[in-house]
Amino acid sequence: MNGAIVWLTGISGSGKTALAEGVAERIGSARALEILDGDVIRKELSSGLGFSREDRNINVRRIGFVARLLARHGVLVLVATISPYAETRDEMRRLAEAGGTLFLEIFADRPLASAIALDVKGLYKRALAGEIPHFTGISDPYEPPTHPDLWLKTDQEPLTASLDRLLTLLASKQLLQFSSAHSSQL
């Protein structure tokens, strides 16, 4: 089966990782799949990089490089990383498509106020207290996608509903081999 890059972008707490893990759980062993999680990649490939625009972009490019390597060997790569700059996400799409790899941009769209209210990791509290510099949405920009392949308003529907829509998209692109991909019973 063809590989592809499913690039989940959104602010911290928007649900990127939950979406990636939900897709992985539903697909199970039905096809080759890999999650490239921003936090893991920071540790494995980008120690020493900070959160300036330049460093964030270098980090995103490294993720894109690894994602393309995997995707061209048939892996469905789920990237879950803030990737705040539209230009750099677009660059990742161009590079993927230039190599014949399908690239889907998925916008995990949770309004900042909602992410702050939830604050699952307690990071917003610290960022608002000025303890974390360069924090996306607080002291660093986030440029939302203007034409994502899928726009998930993660504060307005349960995770299962977002997953249904994401799996339906993947099935429509022939990325899944089972027909009931849109069923939440999977």
Place this chain on the structure above:
Amino acid sequence: MNGAIVWLTGISGSGKTALAEGVAERIGSARALEILDGDVIRKELSSGLGFSREDRNINVRRIGFVARLLARHGVLVLVATISPYAETRDEMRRLAEAGGTLFLEIFADRPLASAIALDVKGLYKRALAGEIPHFTGISDPYEPPTHPDLWLKTDQEPLTASLDRLLTLLASKQLLQFSSAHSSQL
């Protein structure tokens, strides 16, 4: 077919890249294969890193991380990088094997005098003139493997002979699906 990591180590000019490319050429499209070349990885994943022991080790660990990702999706990963420190190569083997991935260490062994005499890239001349600090073999250490899975004395046999022996090793590990893997006619 199972993936694996074939880790080619040796000084600059020892023939690592030629061996990796030779294997890729002979295997063709018979199986999933990827070359992770040290020079490419430096650019794609390790810009900003230098050549201190610590930085070299970080670079090697990044290569190992990507190699393991690919190998667990069935890719035969050919790593061609100096990777001068035995301890770090051993660490890469341990991490691969811990994840159930076969790891083969291949020593591209060309004596320093021979590499200097050839000096294909003109780097030794510059290193000997003191223009390149931290140059392996000249101003930086190289720790040869003590028990490599294959020891190729690349100054004592033609590339085709080294390739024959490397392909034979891969075939013996069930990493190739064709039976005449050891034939230089491939």
